[in-house]
Amino acid sequence: xxxxxxxxxxxxxxxxxxxxxxxxxxxxxxxxxxxxxxxxxxxxxxxxxxxxxxxxxxxxxxxxxxxxxxxxxxxxxxxxxxxxxxxxxxxxxxxxxxxxxxxxxxxxxxxxxxxxxxxxxxxxxxxxxxxxxxxxxxxxxxxxxxxxxxxxxxxxxxxxxxxxxxxxxxxxxxxxxxxxxxxxxxxxxxxxxxxxxxxxxxxxxxx
Numbered sequence: 001x002x003x004x005x006x007x008x009x010x011x012x013x014x015x016x017x018x019x020x021x022x023x024x025x026x027x028x029x030x031x032x033x034x035x036x037x038x039x040x041x042x043x044x045x046x047x048x049x050x051x052x053x054x055x056x057x058x059x060x061x062x063x064x065x066x067x068x069x070x071x072x073x074x075x076x077x078x079x080x081x082x083x084x085x086x087x088x089x090x091x092x093x094x095x096x097x098x099x100x101x102x103x104x105x106x107x108x109x110x111x112x113x114x115x116x117x118x119x120x121x122x123x124x125x126x127x128x129x130x131x132x133x134x135x136x137x138x139x140x141x142x143x144x145x146x147x148x149x150x151x152x153x154x155x156x157x158x159x160x161x162x163x164x165x166x167x168x169x170x171x172x173x174x175x176x177x178x179x180x181x182x183x184x185x186x187x188x189x190x191x192x193x194x195x196x197x198x199x200x201x202x203x204x205x206x207x
Contacts, residue, residue, distance in 0.1 A: 025157065027047075029043075030043050030047075031163045032046065032164070032165070047155070047165060051170070079196060080192055084191070084192055087191075088188050090139070091135075091139040092135060092136075092184055094132040096184075097132045097180065097184070098124065098132070100183050101117075101121070101124070101128075101180055102121060102124075104117050104176070105117055106120075106121045110175075111150065111173050111175035112147075112151070112175060113147070113150075115175070115176055116176055119176075134148075134177060135181065135184065144178070144181065148175060148178055149175070150174075151172040151173060151175075152172070152173040154170070154171045155168035155169070155170055156168060156170075190206070
């Protein structure tokens with residue numbers, strides 16, 4: 001009730017709650033075995049080092065491309081028809097891209113570029129042509145501009161007073177333009193994914 005009464009006004013209660021949230025979500029100390037990191041720079045370097053090791057892809061890159069392709073051809077059953085494959089890789093039309101944009105949540109948090117869904121919905125007459133061209137570029141050249149798929153990563157503590165980096169859950173906030181590409185791909189895959197994914201791995205498939 002205090003929050004309903006004083007929470008959104010410029011009151012001492014509001015500032016006290018914001019300060020409490022900052023203190024509880026902030027990382028003041030991290031422990032890794034016998035090592036204790038309390039300096040902000042040391043904490044930052046430890047977090048970066050941990051995640052670089054966690055998401056390292058050097059083992060994958062060491063496998064030759066030809067070997068990987070041969071393994072796929074030899075061991076993976078072909079279940080996508082030529083017509084379906086054409087649908088999956090076909091460039092979406094401007095109308096299809098616009099439809100996807102307006103199905104995405106306008107209130108979602110903006111990514112590193114600061115432009116959320118509300119901007120794209122409200123300014124579509126200005127930016128729509130460029131957005132459609134970006135989407136077509138991705139589907140015709142098969143690569144995405146580097147800054148387009150940049151993310152803001154927030155570490156959310158899983159437990160109260162977390163001190164180990166393993167006790168934090170990373171939450172990624174992506175640029176809205178990247179969400180457009182992802183949504184287009186998801187919608188394209190929806191018609192075939194039930195046949196592609198193994199029955200014991202279909203926990204996230206609709207139905």
